[in-house]
Amino acid sequence: MKNVPLELPEVRWLGTARLTAGLDHRQRLDLAAHTRTHPPLPPSDRDELLALAEALALSGRGGAGFPFARKARATLATADRTGTAPVIVVNGAEGEPASAKDKMLLARVPHLVLDGACLAADAFGAEEIVVGVGADSPGEISVPAALAERELPCPARTVCLPERFVAGESGALIRGVNGLPVAPAPLKARAAKGAAGGVRRRPTLLSNAETWAQLALAARLGPDAYASVGTAAEPGTILLTVNRPGTDALVVEAPTGTRLGPVLDACGLQPGAGVLVGGYHGAWLRPWDAVDAPLSRTGLVALGGTLGAGAIVTLPDDTCPVGETAQVAAWLATESTGQCGPCKRGLSEAAEALAMLATGAAGPAVLEDARGALSVAQAGGACSHPDGTARFLLSALDVFSEDVDAHLSGPGCGRRVRGVLPLPRAKGARLEVDWSRCTGHGLCAVLAPDLIRLGPHGYPTSATIPVAPWQEHGARRAVNQCPALAVRLQHRG
Template identity: 75%
Template sequence: MKTRAAEGGTGGVRRRPTLLSNAETWAQLAVAARIGPEAYAAVGTAAEPGTVLLTVNRPGPGPVVVEAPFGTRLGDVLHACGLRPGDSVLVGGYHGAWLGPVDAAGASLSRTGLAELGATLGAGAIVALPAVTCPLGEITRVAAWLAGESAGQCGPCRRGLPDAADALVALATGAGGPAGLEDVRRALGGAQGGGACSHPDGTARFVLSALDVFAPDVEAHIAGPGCGRPVLGVLPLPRGEGARLEVDWSRCAGHGLCGVLAPGLVRLGPHGYPASTTIPVAPWQEHGARRAVSQCPALALRMRRPERGPGRLR
């Protein structure tokens, strides 16, 4: 690790050499200082010595934190946690990538080994998706949440991620057709590399790798009613939902004013009706959402906000 000054920079806290890292890195430094570099390098790989902490999600018993040497096979970690690769395995959390069951079983848990498979170690979060849930439905839930987690400071987050989330909803419900898949790829392709932070890039990696790994499931949703599996919510999300805009179809007359007042939030279909009945509202979108609710001629919109206590809305 290097300080900014060592890398040739002049910045830092009060323009002084500054070293920032996470708690796991400081813990590893303490171990290396206590046992010495030779003993520390006795585990792991030559390029990446030592161990890594992994958070493995288990839908039944709950998540478990595992410490494993760099280079350990992912399949061995899953087996130790009582899991199997299932349909696929997510490595690196919601900014990570999906691996098919064969690749996942033999994947080396190192930055180099995962990069060879197009994945990343990221935060070390791992989820094995069971075969009993709908993969596309699970991805759609998380993509909508990621779109709402944006700070809304640049185009890829303001437009690209919400557009991709909407296209995924259409794809999962069978309304997107073959063009729906291209809509998702186009929205995320435009978001990659152009953001002010890594959020759009990480979200794109998460979704695009899923579209490749779960290609048969995606084709089932394009060709007909879908895969027939329910969406069980296996991929964990915060229990407290954010605000959302809801459309009352019994009142909506297709005026399209909501799309004008909140263009980054409400997407209108070809006949002027909102494309979604329930729309997640990010904090930076609330002003437009309130305007749309207050000025809807048919009184067909309402905002629902989280109450105190997990998972409750009013």
Template identity: 80%
Template sequence: MRAPALELPEVRWLGPARLTAGLDRHQRLDLAAHHRVHPPLPGPDQDGLLALAEAVDLRGRGGAGFPFARKARATLATAERVGAPPVVVVNGAEGEPPSAKDKALLARAPHLVLDGACLAAAAFGADEIVIGVAAGGPGEISIPAAVAERERELPCPARTVCLPERFVSGESGALVRGVNGLPVLPTPLKARAAEGGTGGVRRRPTLLSNAETWAQLAIAARLGPDAYAAIGTAEEPGTVLLTLNRPGAGPLVVEAPAGTPLGPLLDACGLEPGAGVLVGGYHGAWLRPEDAAGAPLSRAGLTSLGGTLGAGAIVTLPHGTCPLGEIARVAAWLAAESAGQCGPCRRGLPEAAEALAVLAAGAAGPEAPENARRALGAAQGQGACSHPDGTARFLLTALDVFADDVDAHLSGPGCGRPVPGVLPLPRTGNARLEVNWSRCSGHGLCTVLAPDLVRLGPHGYPTSTTIPVAPWQEHAARRTVSQCPALALRLRRGD
């Protein structure tokens, strides 16, 4: 079966190609090409598969880094206790703009992802495989085509579920809710997928891992623990998939041995550290250029420098760009992408985003950085999901790494550099609440009707003229527009 044309991310590799094997000769590995590139999988064995995952310390590659074997054992224990077979779920809902590694796997090596899921489903007695993909992404075409190609050899039924391409869609609880036909939002109360119930697909015990994790399991099963650990570090064997974001060009997905220094990787991709390097994506952390060059690309190596590997997304910030302007753009987007279900997302992130926007505009008082830090500090550890914590890490490390730029914006109108949008954001029709200050008479009704959107300055007027509006805020925004006595507000959509 021939799949329709796809948007295929560019792929490279440093060292041996494992996950990316064959992609130098094939744009996409259909089932026949997949079998030519990868040897047959060994037969499924529950104890052997668990031992293998433990021997190579296979961990989730979606950002959390949770041990796969521990998650699988918890799922199996629940399945035995409740007397119901588990469900295997592939998380391919990659909603983070600077990350394209899972898109690359789903689009170009879909059968490698399905290999890992099928291996676990057969070994653990699952009664269904569910693959969650982003609506409109390459997985929406590639994965159903791959499932259809191998329908006769599947250990159990498999289906693809398309989810909205939002930042929170890839959170495990949000993904499970979407599969169950509920709003794709993180669960307000923690519920582990392995324990089934409200946290599982069809209330079944659910083994959920991201697309790269399943592909890594398939590679480890073919190689065995010793050969798998021949590259990488002793603590983190094997390879990692990384997304290098290039200004003015599409993302580049690179497979490299774990522990590879960041500097040589950037050189190989024609990039420089610039003013700073973001590692781990928009829930990651910023590194100073002098720290980035020798930073080992592993969980332990980046943690020792105050960074995080996360989902493996890397962005360099060129010297000719205004760092605060770029950071403020992403801060506003992250605040609008939240689920809006808890205090940190409803108040803390918008307050921090607003403080950064004022600072980037060169209109902030000396208290602005501290206001942002206070709002982010209050958000940490208090959210229903990890979104506030990850956003806080991204913004707080930015304030540290770009401290000189903060000072420049506090002491004058700003640094004078442009904001070309180097940090990638999706092209969407997000709503914005716009304030016409020539009409506004300072009634203050807007902040009563939409306290999560509008904040007033010391003179009683809104502090910002353009306010991003998240989907969960649109009702309050429309009501505020309709009831403004001065007709000073409007809700606008567009890029």
């Protein structure tokens, strides 16, 4: 690891550092520093490890919050029934632009994550450990170096996945490990059942990187010491990614149930016009609700929010909430794989409506169409992407309703879009309409209905339209058959 540059997210903590212990003195804990910081990991057999996870109600930290013990028992039941050893998978493919906690863990304390995976692999008799990381992320360098330093209970390998939002979805990750396209499976299949849903059809226990690190901490501390912080229902600490406009995000460790206000204060932030909790599959909170919001799953649900993967973004008062939301909506629509109706039609239609709203070109009917499209997107998708996106966008329309009204009744709120909501560097393709050539023929909307919507006078409603990979065929048809040669397909990145 010497002389190898790594992108190392900065960390802070409220209270006692657990997951972040040792990072006040070192940028990264190699195996020697890790063993000096944490006591030896006590061995646990199968029943002891399951009992520990159940006693602490340990849940997944990747967003869904599924109980770890229930998932492990289902995996082991399949393994016992089929006589097949399970596979342990660490999900470190963090495609959420507003989240950096898993990047931090894999870059700075990789052995804590591997401790949890190795503990389970040993107790459950696993055949293999697989660590999924984002391509070009710190984990691509840090994890193989950590694996080479330590003894392992079974073979282990790192798999690099493309930097896409849906790459961290469990089904997409397993497909990538199996050498298939990294996209959610068209038909949902449980990894614990093996067959089509597992690594090489084996029963597979997959959890987020933070979940494995929490398991390692719990095994060292024991249930009583582990539960000495946090809430009774959700003991321990959580990792939060707090995004700061104009600079890098901070990863903050805090006891579960900590109020959001002190976390923002520690990062030098104000609630502004609103606070997004849970990232782009999360929900917006009004400033006065955000300050006292308890950072726990049950506490946020009571406020209509969700903890998700713990990504937090504040929206300053000097930017346009509608324009900011429209930019993210367009990106989320292109990040889908277009395999099911909610993504293929609902998200793209909602993104187009929000783009029109941001420019003051939308009436009440367009807004109602957007709400309808998002309502449809909340059920029946192949994965959680349409549901999470709909939650994010619908909460924005609710929390920023005054700004929405200003855009419906006139030119808008008068504030420019500063681009404070984090998004990756623009890449991929986009359609561009040349207004000097466009005659309002409308053929483009017939050939590419998922991309182009027409306004009341028959012209496309947007001059620049992001194009997802699955939409490129329709985009090329629109370009090739436009009678006025008014549509171009441009590639970026």
